[in-house]
Amino acid sequence: MPLSPEAxxxxxxxxxxxxxxxxxxxxxxxxxGILEYVRVLEGVAAEGVAAEATSGPAxxxxxxxxxxxxxxxxxxxxxPERVGEFFAVPPVVERT
Amino acid sequence: xxxxxxxxxxxxxxxxxxxIRLPQVIGDCLDRIGRLDSEIGAFLHVMDDAARxxxxxxxxxxxxxxxxxPLAGVPIAVKDNISVAGHPTTAGSRILxxxxxxxxxxxxxxxxxxxxxxxxxxxxxxxxxxxxxxxxAFRPTRNPxxxxxxxxxxxxxxxxxxxxxxxxxxLGTDTGGSVRQPAAFCGLVALKPEYxxxxxxxxxxxxxxxxxxxxxxxxASDCALLFNAIAGPDPRDATSRAxxxxxxxxxxxxxxxxxxxxxxxxxxxxxxxxxxxxxxxQAGERFRSLGVALVPIELAEPSACLATYAILANAEASxxxxxxxxxxxxxxxPRVERLAELYTRTRGGGFGPEVKRRILLGTFVLSAGYxxxxxxxxxxxxxxxxxxxDAALTAVDAILAPATPTPAFRLGERLxxxxxxxxxxxxxxMANLTGRPAVAFPVGRTRAGLPVGAQLFGGTGSEDxxxxxxxxxxxxxxxxxxxxCAQEERP
Numbered sequence: 001m002p003l004s005p006e007a008x009x010x011x012x013x014x015x016x017x018x019x020x021x022x023x024x025x026x027x028x029x030x031x032x033g034i035l036e037y038v039r040v041l042e043g044v045a046a047e048g049v050a051a052e053a054t055s056g057p058a059x060x061x062x063x064x065x066x067x068x069x070x071x072x073x074x075x076x077x078x079x080p081e082r083v084g085e086f087f088a089v090p091p092v093v094e095r096t
Numbered sequence: 097x098x099x100x101x102x103x104x105x106x107x108x109x110x111x112x113x114x115x116i117r118l119p120q121v122i123g124d125c126l127d128r129i130g131r132l133d134s135e136i137g138a139f140l141h142v143m144d145d146a147a148r149x150x151x152x153x154x155x156x157x158x159x160x161x162x163x164x165x166p167l168a169g170v171p172i173a174v175k176d177n178i179s180v181a182g183h184p185t186t187a188g189s190r191i192l193x194x195x196x197x198x199x200x201x202x203x204x205x206x207x208x209x210x211x212x213x214x215x216x217x218x219x220x221x222x223x224x225x226x227x228x229x230x231x232x233a234f235r236p237t238r239n240p241x242x243x244x245x246x247x248x249x250x251x252x253x254x255x256x257x258x259x260x261x262x263x264x265x266x267l268g269t270d271t272g273g274s275v276r277q278p279a280a281f282c283g284l285v286a287l288k289p290e291y292x293x294x295x296x297x298x299x300x301x302x303x304x305x306x307x308x309x310x311x312x313x314x315x316a317s318d319c320a321l322l323f324n325a326i327a328g329p330d331p332r333d334a335t336s337r338a339x340x341x342x343x344x345x346x347x348x349x350x351x352x353x354x355x356x357x358x359x360x361x362x363x364x365x366x367x368x369x370x371x372x373x374x375x376x377x378q379a380g381e382r383f384r385s386l387g388v389a390l391v392p393i394e395l396a397e398p399s400a401c402l403a404t405y406a407i408l409a410n411a412e413a414s415x416x417x418x419x420x421x422x423x424x425x426x427x428x429x430p431r432v433e434r435l436a437e438l439y440t441r442t443r444g445g446g447f448g449p450e451v452k453r454r455i456l457l458g459t460f461v462l463s464a465g466y467x468x469x470x471x472x473x474x475x476x477x478x479x480x481x482x483x484x485x486d487a488a489l490t491a492v493d494a495i496l497a498p499a500t501p502t503p504a505f506r507l508g509e510r511l512x513x514x515x516x517x518x519x520x521x522x523x524x525x526m527a528n529l530t531g532r533p534a535v536a537f538p539v540g541r542t543r544a545g546l547p548v549g550a551q552l553f554g555g556t557g558s559e560d561x562x563x564x565x566x567x568x569x570x571x572x573x574x575x576x577x578x579x580x581c582a583q584e585e586r587p
């Protein structure tokens with residue numbers, strides 16, 4: 001079933017992506033084409049098969065030891081905007 | 097001007113014999129980049145001063161009788177989604193314009209510890225998403241064998257740099273074929289190591305269950321040298337594992353007679369270019385002449401693998417790329433008044449068309465109501481694909497397949513058709529889904545002079561076996577440099 005313009009807008013919001021109107025219609029067409037291609041999986045049986053992302057041993061845990069980390073200055077070196085030792089962003093809520 | 101040797105082995109031999117001095121040869125290499133790369137577009141950042149200083153320092157150590165390592169002085173290019181402290185790292189994206197990492201990737205640190213000189217960061221499809229390098233936000237890369245054609249992707253800059261003789265080896269990354277497909281288009285040998293064999297600390301993540309860093313070079317021996325330098329567990333990457341013992345370079349020339357290669361004959365029906373097919377069949381004959389048995393096998397449909405990959409890789413990408421939000425590094429949209437708007441406008445303005453396409457696709461397959469039909473289904477199919485490969489590899493030593501359905505295509509040819517672009521990876525994605533090693537290598541050139549590649553898939557820990565097969569197949573010889581680049585260097 002083709003994706004609707006509303007569905008594209010909803011996905012863009014979930015992904016926090018601002019799209020221009022021309023981009024949204026282009027992406028709608030592209031996604032329809034890709035989803036049509038992946039329909040080939042409808043013919044592949046996989047019921048009862050476990051989903052295993054990778055094979056091999058489980059990710060090991062390291063010892064719980066304190067090791068050197070990144071200094072505040074280094075962590076902030078690429079900050080677009082900072083205030084003291086903080087990353088600065090626009091307001092989240094209105095001041096009252 | 098002295099000629100820069102064509103391979104790492106040749107370079108190291110000349111260096112040990114005192115025939116080249118590092119400041120001179122690195123200077124020549126950088127000059128060559130200056131002359132040729134305005135057309136090719138392999139590099140996004142050249143580390144001119146740093147490379148010259150390292151060459152001076154390494155030569156001083158050699159002159160004192162020290163041995164700085166097996167890659168002493170070798171000029172290496174690094175794909176620009178791998179961090180090198182103090183040098184810009186963009187991943188080919190506007191959203192990371194101006195970003196300078198504060199740490200160096202383990203793979204790069206290990207190359208340097210072996211004596212290599214990193215000479216620059218190479219162009220790529222934005223965040224490694226693409227098969228042609230045309231999705232670089234900065235400029236496309238051109239194929240050194242034909243500048244009207246793409247070098248492949250997403251490690252297209254690394255491939256073009258090595259193919260044009262601008263570096264003797266390179267690091268690329270492979271999520272669905274991104275070292276092997278460009279290697280096939282540019283006449284190189286490229287190894288996709290086993291998942292976890294190389295630390296990903298400092299790699300900008302794309303698909304975390306698929307991504308691996310791999311070496312690209314002009315011969316199997318050179319790939320082995322680079323792999324030996326970068327492989328091994330790393331406390332900074334919990335997914336890294338103990339790889340097999342280092343590859344013994346001398347063993348690459350060993351006997352391959354009696355080995356059995358499985359050939360998935362059905363793959364050749366899948367829209368394979370007639371010249372690619374002819375070269376592939378000749379490659380099979382050559383293996384036979386070396387005493388290797390070819391055995392027809394059946395494997396999962398490549399189209400089912402590609403569909404599985406498209407769902408899983410982009411689901412993971414949509415999660416991994418959530419971090420680019422304009423808060424901590426890189427581009428931030430100007431003149432925004434609310435935090436939500438900062439996110440949407442930074443990402444809308446900072447990401448290019450292919451990245452947006454993949455983020456939306458990944459968001460879709462993970463979203464409520466579709467997760468089960470797409471992501472969960474694909475995850476189960478992956479398990480089946482891996483089981484089928486491992487089963488096939490109990491009856492044969494490795495699998496021989498084409499690397500790509502076609503040789504390098506023209507710039508612009510697939511830019512407006514995402515599915516046509518994804519089909520470039522039709523024969524490569526399965527190695528990422530299984531996690532097992534694979535290698536692409538040159539088997540000839542088309543009548544128009546374009547390189548044609550083939551591919552070998554192996555079982556767990558088979559990097560040495562795959563490179564041995566390639567070494568014997570090629571006789572250890574690299575494909576000739578593109579005529580345009582060879583003439584430029586060697587009058």
